[in-house]
Amino acid sequence: MKQIPCALTIAGTDPSGGAGVQADLKTFQELKVYGMSAITSIVAQNTTGVRDVHHIPVEMIRQQLQSVSEDMPIHALKTGMIAQKNMMEAFKEWLEKVDAFYVMDPVMVAQSGDPLIESESREYLKKQLLPLTTLVTPNIPEAEHLTGETIETEEDMKMAAKHIVTDLGAGAALVKGGHLNGKAIDYLFDGSRIQSFETERIDSANTHGTGCTYSAAITANLSRGHSLGKAVEEAKYYVTEAIRYSFDLGKGNGPTNHFAVREEVFNKWL
Template sequence: MNQVACALTIAGTDPSGGAGIHADLKTFQELQSYGMSVITSVVAQNTTGVQAIHHIPLEMIEQQLDSVISDMPIHAFKTGMIANIDMMKIIAKRISNLNAPYVMDPVMVATSGDVLIEENARDFLRESLLPMTTVVTPNIPEAEFLVEEKINTVDDMKNAAKIIVHDLGAGAALLKGGHLQGDAIDFLYDGSTFYPFSAERIATKNTHGTGCTYSAAITAYLSQGDSLLEAVEKAKHFVTLAIKHSFSLGAGNGPTNHWGVRKESSSQYEQTNY
């Protein structure tokens, strides 16, 4: 029997279903990777913003990690919201021996603008977790924090990617250009080459959970043995259709559509059971 591809997400929750581990697990399922999760924080949020945050006790985070790692195969994993240094230290220790690709979505601020990470934890993320990654997937505001420089142009994006890889130690950097004008162009930098991924900008406010969904799709494809370049290319396609077919749900920024890829024929990426 062929072993099923298994993907783990370590992140916070979203009871409205658009972001966090909810988005990650939906994405894993759509892409036929077996999804597992370790919850770091329980977040009361919806399309309008974050109403409350409760952090899971540290020993419970540790126990969740131990339960999964000791029993289940992990072929790729990602981190999302990790709110403080103590959580990061526990996670760093537990993932250091995992022989699997690590995708970091450096979640700091929700789509609504609510801050999701303590200020002093940002430096620890940059200095201790970032060098462990296979790829980090910042949007422009997150990349500006990581490199401590403003990013206004495509050249700025490329320079930031070089800093993240060569100076901060990430395995690769996927700089997402959604905050710039024009087409939504992202750049993957692997330490030697820039690979552009462009898609037509979609006029919608329903972008809740796009970063989680994009990074989860990369994780799913990596868990199935794709190269990083292949994984990003397929994930860009997946998230673009998720945005194109997004939902006008709630009073704020509606969620992406995790089965949007099923709504269009795309033989290059079509899953066998669609």
């Protein structure tokens, strides 16, 4: 019998259901992948911003990871918010014993502007975790932090993607253009060639959790055995439709619609 693809997210939470672990598990489910999660921090947040953060003790993170890997298959995994350096150290030690595609969403700041990781962990992420990735998916501010370069044009985005792979050692880099004006274009550099993924910009403020959704969809597609290019292409479609039919929920930037690509529900929201 064919085995179901299994994907794991290692991330913080969003009780309002739009970002973090909640967004990741919804995405895995929609893409018919068995979803698993290890929680790094509990974040009191909603569509308007972050109110408080409780970090899970590092030993408990270690135990969660061990509980998954000693019992369950993991075909692909992603990391989102890993706030502290000691959490990253525990994750790295565990990851070195696991054979799975690794997608890093280098979460640093929430869309509301609230910081989600401590400054000393940024360096660790860059130096120690980045070289272990199959793919890293920075938005423009995150790519600027990783490269130390200002990114204002599509040329800059391509340069940043190359820099992150060639000089910083990531397996591949997808620099996302959500924060630029004009069309929504992302650039993937896989070590040998640049590919672009482009859609029109949707006039919507409901973009809470778009980065989480996108990287989770890529992770799900890799766990199914898709090539990197196909995994990104299909995930781009998923996130675009999730933004197009996003929900006007909450008082801030509303969440994406994970039902959007499901035909029967898709029609209902038209």
